[in-house]
Amino acid sequence: MRTSKMKDRFSKIRDKVLSQERLEFEDGLFLFESHDIAGIGQLADIVRKRLNGNRAYYVYNQHINYTNVCISHCRFCAYAKNPGDSGAYAWTVPEIRQRILSRIEEPITELHIVGGLNPDLPFEYYTELLEAARQIRPGATLKAFTAVELDFIARNAGLSVEEVIGRLKNSGLSMLPGGGAEVLSNRIHGSLFPRKINGKRWLEIMEMAHGAGLMTNATLLYGHIETHAERLSHLMALRDLQDRTSGFCAFIPLAFHPAHTGLAHLPATTAFDDLKTIAISRLMLDNFPHIKAYWVMIGEKLAQLALSFGADDLDGTIIEERISHEAGATSPKGLSRDHLKYLITSAGYAPVERDAFYRPVSEIPPGSPFSKEGNYASSQWQ
Amino acid sequence: MTELALIRDKILNHRRIDSKEALLLLDRAELLDLAFLAHEVRKRLHPEPVVTFVVDRNINYTNGCICGCKFCAYFRPPEHPEADVITQEALCLKIQETLDLGGTQILLQGGLNPLLGLDYYLDLLRYIKSNFDIHIHGFSPPEIAFIARNCGFTLEKTLRTLMEAGLDSIPGGGAEILADDIRQQISPNKCTADTWLNVMEQAHQLGVKTTATMMFGHVESSEHIILHLMKIRDLQDRTHGFTAFIPWTFQPGNTKIPVAAATPVHYLRVLAVSRLVLDNVPNIQASWVTQGEKIAQLSLAFGANDLGSTMIEENVVAAAGVDFRLSLADMVRMITGAGYRAVQRDCYYNSLAEHPKTETEDG
Numbered sequence: 001m002r003t004s005k006m007k008d009r010f011s012k013i014r015d016k017v018l019s020q021e022r023l024e025f026e027d028g029l030f031l032f033e034s035h036d037i038a039g040i041g042q043l044a045d046i047v048r049k050r051l052n053g054n055r056a057y058y059v060y061n062q063h064i065n066y067t068n069v070c071i072s073h074c075r076f077c078a079y080a081k082n083p084g085d086s087g088a089y090a091w092t093v094p095e096i097r098q099r100i101l102s103r104i105e106e107p108i109t110e111l112h113i114v115g116g117l118n119p120d121l122p123f124e125y126y127t128e129l130l131e132a133a134r135q136i137r138p139g140a141t142l143k144a145f146t147a148v149e150l151d152f153i154a155r156n157a158g159l160s161v162e163e164v165i166g167r168l169k170n171s172g173l174s175m176l177p178g179g180g181a182e183v184l185s186n187r188i189h190g191s192l193f194p195r196k197i198n199g200k201r202w203l204e205i206m207e208m209a210h211g212a213g214l215m216t217n218a219t220l221l222y223g224h225i226e227t228h229a230e231r232l233s234h235l236m237a238l239r240d241l242q243d244r245t246s247g248f249c250a251f252i253p254l255a256f257h258p259a260h261t262g263l264a265h266l267p268a269t270t271a272f273d274d275l276k277t278i279a280i281s282r283l284m285l286d287n288f289p290h291i292k293a294y295w296v297m298i299g300e301k302l303a304q305l306a307l308s309f310g311a312d313d314l315d316g317t318i319i320e321e322r323i324s325h326e327a328g329a330t331s332p333k334g335l336s337r338d339h340l341k342y343l344i345t346s347a348g349y350a351p352v353e354r355d356a357f358y359r360p361v362s363e364i365p366p367g368s369p370f371s372k373e374g375n376y377a378s379s380q381w382q
Numbered sequence: 383m384t385e386l387a388l389i390r391d392k393i394l395n396h397r398r399i400d401s402k403e404a405l406l407l408l409d410r411a412e413l414l415d416l417a418f419l420a421h422e423v424r425k426r427l428h429p430e431p432v433v434t435f436v437v438d439r440n441i442n443y444t445n446g447c448i449c450g451c452k453f454c455a456y457f458r459p460p461e462h463p464e465a466d467v468i469t470q471e472a473l474c475l476k477i478q479e480t481l482d483l484g485g486t487q488i489l490l491q492g493g494l495n496p497l498l499g500l501d502y503y504l505d506l507l508r509y510i511k512s513n514f515d516i517h518i519h520g521f522s523p524p525e526i527a528f529i530a531r532n533c534g535f536t537l538e539k540t541l542r543t544l545m546e547a548g549l550d551s552i553p554g555g556g557a558e559i560l561a562d563d564i565r566q567q568i569s570p571n572k573c574t575a576d577t578w579l580n581v582m583e584q585a586h587q588l589g590v591k592t593t594a595t596m597m598f599g600h601v602e603s604s605e606h607i608i609l610h611l612m613k614i615r616d617l618q619d620r621t622h623g624f625t626a627f628i629p630w631t632f633q634p635g636n637t638k639i640p641v642a643a644a645t646p647v648h649y650l651r652v653l654a655v656s657r658l659v660l661d662n663v664p665n666i667q668a669s670w671v672t673q674g675e676k677i678a679q680l681s682l683a684f685g686a687n688d689l690g691s692t693m694i695e696e697n698v699v700a701a702a703g704v705d706f707r708l709s710l711a712d713m714v715r716m717i718t719g720a721g722y723r724a725v726q727r728d729c730y731y732n733s734l735a736e737h738p739k740t741e742t743e744d745g
Binding site: 035037038039041042045267270271272273274275298299301302304305308342343346347348 | 716
């Protein structure tokens with residue numbers, strides 16, 4: 001009896017997906033409670049194929065984690081240090097310049113710049129950092145500073161967030177990463193990251209950024225103390241905002257890595273949970289163009305499989321990712337472009353190298369800085 | 383109806399697929415369609431929501447080996463300074479530790495070491511049996527063929543002699559790909575496909591249960607994989623001696639075959655097709671040792687109903703640079719997290735104990 005009722009419920013959800021009807025909170029909850037991972041994957045694949053066909057994206061990018069000093073003290077973080085702790089660092093602008101220059105021969109199209117909430121960095125640090133990056137890498141998209149950092153930078157400088165966004169934009173900021181959302185829930189906020197902005201504020205800042213013409217991503221940190229209902233509320237809040245602004249580019253579910261964090265007693269996520277979360281995100285977030293399987297967090301094996309479970313993007317060839325590796329992520333620190341392409345093609349998908357906005361890099365006109373025959377030095381293309 | 387839809391109907395109507403159909407599935411079916419079909423067959427054979435595993439340990443009695451297989455990072459030539467044979471002391475320690483950890487069997491395997499005669503193997507078995515109450519799952523077909531050749535016995539007499547000394551069941555290793563053109567390339571000094579099958583057939587006729595394996599993801603084609611599955615299915619039709627089939631992927635690290643490691647998508651496709659072709663083999667075992675915990679858990683949605691062993695010790699895959707570890711708690715969490723009951727079994731797939739789900743809470 002129970003099984004046939006469940007089958008009934010599942011086929012109703014399937015009908016909704018096929019007729020492009022929006023799924024409700026309860027639909028998502030039902031799917032999270034189900035163990036029919038292949039069935040859920042097939043539903044997500046319907047939406048994935050509708051939006052992204054057979055394409056699987058990746059980006060040639062560079063991560064810059066400019067400081068690990070952070071006053072937020074989130075319980076899930078293994079990366080942050082107090083000012084003055086051994087191992088605490090804040091790179092100077094010349095040091096960052098050096099890091100970007102050290103990879104200048106590579107066809108990098110995106111700089112992903114995020115760091116801790118470091119009270120010793122003045123406002124000019126952020127504008128100078130962006131200006132230096134823009135000068136050295138004029139063709140790359142500067143995707144920098146989460147909503148959490150923007151709120152902190154504004155408070156530290158005595159400016160409004162709108163003002164900060166405007167000034168950083170003038171210095172070259174062109175997109176916001178989706179980090180710092182964690183779980184958009186007051187309960188989780190109170191328990192795990194009370195000193196960081198709450199979900200309401202995170203959404204407000206994203207809305208401001210979208211209003212200022214900046215595209216952003218969005219994330220969810222799952223697999224710690226949150227419930228399935230809390231995950232779904234998070235997805236619904238993002239979907240509502242996206243209905244108003246259309247400013248979100250990609251959604252990135254991030255698997256929590258407990259090692260070395262304040263939650264080290266928790267087990268790591270299972271593969272069933274990882275793929276269900278990706279697939280259900282694809283199904284609930286019908287207005288998000290892209291779902292990213294961030295291989296740094298779930299490993300390249302699961303990321304490859306995720307392409308059949310709703311994800312259409314594997315993120316990048318990151319070399320210097322530090323934050324998840326501090327928490328014991330066992331994935332390699334960088335993947336080569338050939339390896340990413342191999343993962344994609346051997347899963348039956350068509351690899352597309354993209355820029356930060358999901359524009360195919362191969363469609364960049366010949367002679368521009370990042371085409372194969374291009375000359376990186378004489379950069380014209382933006 | 384498309385060809386794939388016809389094959390799907392055939393499977394859902396409990397009809398056997400032929401090699402042409404199996405090949406089409408392996409090469410062309412959508413990944414999640416394969417999962418769906420394999421899961422249907424799995425549910426037919428194992429209607430209870432249970433996933434089994436065994437607690438045991440690999441004991442490699444020697445790494446000295448004349449085979450020189452190109453995919454192996456574990457062996458040493460018998461005269462090599464690093465080649466050795468396990469000491470009695472180390473053996474006892476390992477077995478006692480296995481029993482102390484709730485283990486019920488040992489997987490006893492080693493290289494083809496010409497310095498060891500028949501008496502060595504018989505003494506080893508007798509010594510273990512007289513000192514410990516433990517199941518010996520030991521000596522894959524290449525070892526048995528090697529022992530037989532060296533002592534001049536027939537395969538049957540060799541098997542009988544080993545059984546009398548305490549051998550309980552035979553692991554399905556050394557099958558690699560059961561096609562001699564592939565064996566010539568990757569393991570030219572190992573027994574032929576026919577010899578492997580012959581050892582298994584003789585063993586089954588003597589009432590010994592065995593498993594069967596397949597190592598893929600090196601130089602074989604899809605056709606070779608299907609051929610391998612068909613050979614196992616044909617023998618099983620005659621003997622019903624195979625308890626389980628265990629496909630695993632070649633690990634290229636530290637070996638002489640320069641290929642990229644098979645991806646998890648390829649592994650799961652082969653696993654699902656194995657479940658679909660081998661309708662007469664009761665259990666399909668996932669290989670967490672080669673795939674890691676996450677892909678092994680997903681295997682449960684692609685036809686696998688068993689997660690093999692917790693492997694207190696494993697040396698051969700570890701030598702190729704792949705070293706996944708799994709505690710009993712992790713094993714249970716992986717199974718219950720996929721919606722199944724976790725049941726520890728013996729070598730014959732009899733249930734020994736159910737391990738309940740453990741809840742973890744934020745403290």
